[in-house]
Amino acid sequence: MFVPARVWPGIPEGTEQRALVDRNADPRAWLAAVYSNVPLTTQWDKGEHQGDEQGTTPTSSNSLPSMVFTMLSDLDVEDGHRVLEIGTGTGWNGALLSHRLGAENVVSIEYDPVIAEQARENLAEFGPPTPLVVTGDGREGFADRAPYDRVIATASVGDVPIAWIEQTVTGGVILAPWGPLYGGEAIVRLTVGDDGHARGRFTRSSAFMRIRQQRPELPEPGVFFRGRTWPADGRISTTTLSPTAVGGWLAQFVIGLQVPGAFWRTERYDDGAYTLWTYDIAGDSWASADYVPEASSFDVVQEGPRRLWDEVEAAYRWWNGRSRPGFERFGLTVGPRSTVAWLDDESCPVPGAEWLR
Template identity: 40%
Template sequence: MWAPDGGAPNGFRPAEREKDPERWWSLVNADDVVVTQLDDGAEDGPGVPTSSASMPSLVASMLQHLDVRDGCTVLDIGTGTGWTAGLLCARLGSQAVTTVEVDRDVYLQAAKSLAAAGLLPVHQHHGDALLGWPFGAPYDRIHSTAAVQRVPRVWVEQTKPGGVIVTPWGTPYANAALLRLDVGERGQAAHGRFVENVSFMWMRAQRPPEMTGPQAAPTSHGASGIDPDLALERVHAAFAIGLRAPLVRYVHTWDEADPAGTYRMQLSDGHGSCASVRYHDWGGDGAVQQAGNRRLWDEITIARLRWQEEGGPELTRYGVTIAADGAQSVWLDEPRNVIRRHVS
C-alpha cells in the first residue's frame, strides 16, 4: 500500500507488511482510506491514487444503504482489494456475489486475497463495469465503489424491479455524494436521493477531462461578484454549484514569492473555456479573468447565488431520476423540480 509522505516526490511512500509490519498494520486497522495503487499502476507517475480500500466506517454505511436481505444477489462494481466483495460473500454466500474490476493487476491481487480468505467461488471478473455484468443479471442490488457522473443505463436494466443501486456520484466540481437509487418496473423510471456526503475515485471511463490552460488571451476582465471563498464554503454549496456548472473543474495556484496576494482559483471545462479569480482584493478590477465560449466564473457566481436563494439546501435534498431511455435528471426535493438534465 501507499502511505502519505509529504517528503516523497509524488507525496507517497510504499508500506510493505514484510518490511515494516507495525506501520502496515496501523494503516490497515485505522478507520481511514488505504491507497493500494497510484497512477493506474504506472511507474514514476505524479502520485494520483487510483485504487484503494475505502474507510471501514464508510463501507459499513454504504452497505447499510444497500440493505441486502437473505437470498439477494449483488453485483459489486470495482473489486479493488476484494474486501467489500468479501463482506458481501460472508453475508450472502459466495454464489450470490458477482464482482467486476477494470484493472487486471488489481483483479489478480483481489483473486488471491479472496481465495486466501476462503471466499471462493465468488463470481469474479475482469472487465469494464460500466457495462455491468449481464451474464449474472438481473441482480437484486448493485453496489459501486467508484464515482460516476452518469449512472449507466445498463445498471438499471440489470437490476430487478424493486432493487437498489448504491453508488458514489458527483460532478467535476464536487465529487461529493452517495446516491441510493430505487429501480422501478421494466420501462419505468428509477428514482433516488443522495443520502450522504462521500468522495470516491472516479470510474475510469467517466473521469473528468484534464485541466487545460487558456487557449487564447483572456477576453473578459473585471471584479468578482462574490467572495471566492463562498464557492467552496460548504460541501452543499459546492455540490449545488457543480450541478449548474457542468464539466467545470478547479485548482488553486499561487506565486511562492507572494502566496497571499497571488492565490487564485483556476477554472476549466476541458473544452477551451477557462477562468481565474483572485482571492485577495476580489472586488478589485482585474480580479477575474475569463476566456472561451463560456464565462465560467460568472456561472459559478450565479450558481452560488441561486443556491443561497433556495435556502442553502443540503445535498440530501437533491435526487436523480433515470428515465427508461437512460436520460438522467437531477432535481431538488421532488422529481418535477429539475435542476439539470443529461441525455445518455
C-alpha cells in the same frame, strides 16, 4: 487478509495521502494503518508507478472502513439477494457481502486484471466458496448473472450506466458515489422503477476514485491562451462573491450540477492570495477570479462563448438563496435518455441539471 504489504494511508476526510507504509519494513505501523479509519491507496497510475514515493494519481485503494459500512447499510441487503459489485479492489467489500449473503449470490467486476487476480487470491484465502470476480468494464454490468437485487459501485461515476438499471429488478437498489466534473461527490441511492428509470436521493458525502472509463482528459491551460498573455481578450469585471465561498465540497457539487463541463484549478501566492481558474472542457472558455485576503470585492476576467464565472456565481447564489441545502436534499432520476438532478423531489429540478445521453 485483504490489504497488500505496501500502502499509502490517507486521512479520514479528504483525498490526501501520507508516506508509504511497508509491512516488511515496519509491521507495527502497517497493522496500525490497516486498523485505522482511513483509506489506503494500494496502486498509483494504473500500476505503472512502482517506487516508494507517491505517484501522480491513485488508481486503486482499500476504502475508508466507516464509508464501507455506511454504504453497506444504505444497500440494505436481505437474505437471498443477489448483488453486483462494481470495483473489486482488494476484495474486502466482496468478502463482506459474501459473508452476509453467500458467495454464490455475489458477482464483482474489476477492470484492472492484476488487481482482479490479487483479489481472487485474497478471496480464495478467505473462502471457499468465493464470489465470482470478473475482469471487465464495470459500466456494462454482468448480464450472465442478472437480474440483481442490488448493485453497488466502489468507484465514483458522473453518469450512471443504463446497463446497471437494465440488470436490476424492479424495486431493486443501485448505490454509487456520484459527482459532476466540477467537483463534490455524494452517495446516491436509486430505486429501479418499472418505467425503465431509477430515482432516489443522495445519502452522504463521499470522495471515491473515478471509474477509469469516465476520467476525462482535461485541457491544459495553454490550450485556452494559445500563446497569448493574460488577460488575452478577456472581459474584466469585479464580484463581491469571494472565490473561497465556492471552494467547499458541497458548494462544488451544487455548482457542478448547474455548470456542466467546467473544471477548476488554483494558482496560489505567498501572501495567502490566489487565483481561481475555471475552464470549459471544450477548450474555448475560461475565467479567473483573484482572491485577496480581507478584500470585499474581487477581480474577475472571462473569455469565450461561456461566461464561466457568471455561471458559477449564479449557481452559488441559487443554492445560497435556498439556505444552502445539504447533499441529502438532492436526488437524481436516471433514464434511458437523460439524467436529471432535483432538490427535494422530482417536481423541483435543479436549473440546468439535465444531461442527455
